[in-house]
Amino acid sequence: MTIVAPIDPAKLRACTKPFYDARTLPSEAYHSDEVLDWERRNFFATSWVCVGRAGDLAEPGSQRAAEVGGTGILFIRGDDNELRAFHNTCRHRGHELLPCGASTQRQTVQCPYHRWTYGLDGTFKGGPTMAVQPGFDKSDPDHSLRRAEVREWHGWVFVNASGDALDFDDYVGNLEDLIAPYEPGRMFVGASHSYEIAANWKVIVENYHECYHCTEIHPELCAVSSPTSGEGIQPSGLWVGGTMSLRNGVETMSLDGKSAGVRIRGLDDDSAKDVGYYMLWPNLLLSPHPDYMMTHRIEPLAPSRTFVECQWLFPPESRQRRDFDPAFAADFWDVTNRQDWNACESVQRGNGGPGYRQGPFSEQEVQVYEFALMVAQGYLTGGVREPVPHFSDVRR
Numbered sequence: 287m288t289i290v291a292p293i294d295p296a297k298l299r300a301c302t303k304p305f306y307d308a309r310t311l312p313s314e315a316y317h318s319d320e321v322l323d324w325e326r327r328n329f330f331a332t333s334w335v336c337v338g339r340a341g342d343l344a345e346p347g348s349q350r351a352a353e354v355g356g357t358g359i360l361f362i363r364g365d366d367n368e369l370r371a372f373h374n375t376c377r378h379r380g381h382e383l384l385p386c387g388a389s390t391q392r393q394t395v396q397c398p399y400h401r402w403t404y405g406l407d408g409t410f411k412g413g414p415t416m417a418v419q420p421g422f423d424k425s426d427p428d429h430s431l432r433r434a435e436v437r438e439w440h441g442w443v444f445v446n447a448s449g450d451a452l453d454f455d456d457y458v459g460n461l462e463d464l465i466a467p468y469e470p471g472r473m474f475v476g477a478s479h480s481y482e483i484a485a486n487w488k489v490i491v492e493n494y495h496e497c498y499h500c501t502e503i504h505p506e507l508c509a510v511s512s513p514t515s516g517e518g519i520q521p522s523g524l525w526v527g528g529t530m531s532l533r534n535g536v537e538t539m540s541l542d543g544k545s546a547g548v549r550i551r552g553l554d555d556d557s558a559k560d561v562g563y564y565m566l567w568p569n570l571l572l573s574p575h576p577d578y579m580m581t582h583r584i585e586p587l588a589p590s591r592t593f594v595e596c597q598w599l600f601p602p603e604s605r606q607r608r609d610f611d612p613a614f615a616a617d618f619w620d621v622t623n624r625q626d627w628n629a630c631e632s633v634q635r636g637n638g639g640p641g642y643r644q645g646p647f648s649e650q651e652v653q654v655y656e657f658a659l660m661v662a663q664g665y666l667t668g669g670v671r672e673p674v675p676h677f678s679d680v681r682r
């Protein structure tokens with residue numbers, strides 16, 4: 287049964303019109319607790335959601351709990367090196383096995399409430415006095431932890447809490463061809479920043495998808511990349527995005543346009559002139575550069591509050607450079623991120639008041655339109671399961 291989001295459908299249909307007639311999302315999409323609850327259940331729980339890097343769960347016995355779409359999930363690296371995900375709920379009386387956000391390293395999973403114990407593969411091992419209890423069958427698989435779907439993709443961990451997301455390869459679609467040449471699976475995290483932003487998660491994604499604002503708020507960015515450069519790309523999976531080009535003579539996105547790293551092996555001169563800006567639904571922004579990969583991982587905390595983890599990943603050869611310092615990338619983007627967060631917080635203050643009306647898009651906001659279309663269609667149909675159609679005649 288389709289469960290439509292608690293928003294006036296007429297307002298949503300304004301977002302799904304052809305580009306030149308379409309309007310931005312309505313105010314409730316950014317401000318309502320009911321809408322965010324709905325999104326957790328129908329966007330996040332039923333999709334693949336990125337929860338971070340697999341390198342944080344590298345050793346057998348590594349365990350970490352996270353909240354995904356309102357559901358607690360426990361990630362465990364097994365003795366066989368396989369990464370598994372389970373519902374973070376004890377099979378006795380439902381205590382969390384690990385607090386969400388916490389990590390540990392041990393050879394069993396043990397519930398802190400009455401000490402029921404499970405193997406790293408989720409199998410029930412025992413609980414105090416249960417072995418001698420009449421009628422209790424220790425080998426009954428019903429006592430074992432409930433699995434959730436998990437996938438590793440180029441070093442990122444994705445989980446599907448509901449178990450009915452799209453097939454992972456269909457979900458990623460042709461984004462695989464755009465990301466694979468950068469080989470992010472072999473990269474290391476050189477820098478990581480956490481931000482908490484007083485704006486809805488979709489305001490942050492929309493801002494990411496356009497450079498219409500760049501001349502106004504990003505002087506450093508405009509010095510190294512033309513805001514009107516680049517092009518959108520037709521997605522075949524659940525993603526939206528395109529490229530922008532570096533200015534002539536610029537090596538990468540940094541404050542002086544120079545790289546303190548190395549070009550990613552396998553990139554030719556042409557592809558080393560571009561920076562990609564891709565949103566993999568619903569919460570991972572991937573920005574491949576000639577010499578590093580930047581990601582923003584987004585977690586909604588409340589309608590007007592969002593956690594963002596921004597990471598800069600580098601190929602291992604970077605470390606062979608004696609003057610290698612990830613700050614050339616992180617400093618540039620930290621300045622730019624903060625300019626963006628200020629704009630996003632201002633939008634959030636402005637789009638909740640009585641003066642807000644659903645506005646039109648400029649031709650430099652095609653990807654914002656595509657994202658709003660994805661969201662609005664998802665609201666109307668109970669979830670996002672199809673790529674958006676692309677409007678290749680309109681440049682970003």
Ligand code: FES
Nearest residue numbers: 376378379397400
């Ligand atoms: S709820 Fe976990 S051991 Fe009782």
Ligand SMILES: [Fe+2]
Nearest residue numbers: 493499504626
């Ligand atoms: Fe920006």
